[in-house]
Amino acid sequence: MELVCPAGNLPMLKAAVDQGANAVYIGFRDDTNARHFAGLNFNDKQIREGLKYAHDHQVKVFVAINTYAQPNGWERWTAAVDRAADLGVDAIILADMGVLDYAAKRHPNVNLHLSVQGSATNPAAIRFMHRHFGIKRVVVPRVLSLAQVAHLIEESPVPVEIFGFGSLCVMVEGRCLLSSYACGQSPNTYGACSPAAHVEWRDTAKGQETRLGGVLLERRSHAESAGYPTICKGRYEVAGTLRHAIEEPTSLNTLDILPDILAAGVSAIKIEGRQRSTRYVSQVTKVWREAIDSCQRSPQTFRPKESWNQILSQISEGAQTTLGPYHRPWH
């Protein structure tokens, strides 16, 4: 099972390689990828250096071009695909059917992965994308229980990659427009959920307020910590009760079910967090490398070490972690 780690810049890429990633995934410095953040991502020179570093250590590099192109920016997406292909990356991670069609026809020898943003949650969907675009791998949205993942793997024509750790998207990726509803920009159209320019933090007499596009997502006491300001983790009034109506500010950690993930036949496990720090990438990669090695050696006796979970919970967003959709009662 491959460990696929995030790299928002060159130091993060090197950290992931040094700590034992099998592959790293990166993006260009624009809205063609789903982590379109100021100061993040790679130019061509950095990619070349990163590729050399990774390849010298037998680590693969994937480029995510996984947002949805609109007519007025279409050339940005095709240019990104051409750049990635010309740079000789190991795979391009795509979501948009138009971009997939372009890449498959223009660069038939380049490996294409279907991004989590491509929203394929069943074998028929994967079959369709495989038949027309020859995808070599699918990253599945965080909606399936582990039993469903195992079943999907039996039926899927291509290897399956799942998210193992990091921020938890509660909605099917590629099909969540909550961000653009409040501020006009979404992961699909802009490459970011709750873009910083639309987020407001304010100290008021009633508490600390977080707004997106002017909409109040959260008002909390000064003692509570603030998470990433996504709509799905906000606190609202529902039928007279104040609550996290969609999800608590929690993040995903699947270390506890690693033997089951391995037994299910998952081909690759992905760590979320290109927008996080080098320290984050370094620590998460190190823990997951150790955990996967240990689990592969003896899956029957595998138990996550206390020290691993301690490290992971320190760098998790929100105060708690969850198995999320992999664990049926979460649904």
Next chain:
Amino acid sequence: MPTDSLNTPRSRLRLALGPILYHWPREQVLDFYAEMLETPVDVIYLGETVCSKRRLLRPEDYWELAERIAAAGKEPVISTLALIESDGELKTLSRLCADDRFLIEANDLAALDFLDGRAFVTGHSINLYNERTLAFLVQRGLKRWVLPVELGRETTTALLRTRPAGIECELFAYGRLPLAYSARCFTAYNRNLSKDDCQFCCIDYPDGLLVSTQEGEPFLALNGIQTQSATTHNLLPALADIIELGVNLLRISPQSTHTADIIRVFADVLAGDLDPAGGTARLHEWCPSGLSDGYWTGKAGISAQFNEDRRLSPNTL
């Protein structure tokens, strides 16, 4: 004030009724469609698109309704589930797609697999964002597409400019916007029930369960695994422009009350018997939590550029 008809024979805009997105009692659904047959709507989409546990109507019931709709001179389209995870859901989808009496609306990529090579419609939850995706799906059999709801005038214009002949474009023109899908049932979650023991509690919320911000602004509506906008998206004020662009159909999404009245308002404005401002004023009275239209002009979907913004503003509280 009556004006000339907005529609011309060259560009006749038709009205479509979207599938019922909520869980309504069986009798209510049957009564609803009986009433819809009496309205000036041209196309009726029907079928369960949100949750496979809702089975008060079976495929057989929808087929029978579709026959009745066709007999009444309207076009029935069978809509399919938007998020497909299980074998059971795939099986139902496969049955619906195997029936070639009616046009099918694909709402998950799985449906594209089953419909590959025959005529189909893509719903707003299929990500068709550019010309190349449109061209690709036309090769697969696409006859009509419903624009993803976050896209607006600019992308519509570009897609319409290059669309292949005979391919129709439909806009989600009235209704609470379907914004997201999840594995979790949020209605059950907010009733402290598990999804596996949901007790079909969504039947208690015929227009979704309202979520308001901590300052009382209506924000979202929870509808099972689907999250909708609390505001009702309304493109009626932009109707003349939409016709000019060459859009073929406008979708009105059913709500539990006044749907027939809403259809008649759209039809009257199209016929020139009612002006858009007068029509919109009526829609204001019937929608559950205010009107919005921001997506059409590339703004935040919650904002209102043409519709008067009657949401509670933080400054007024």
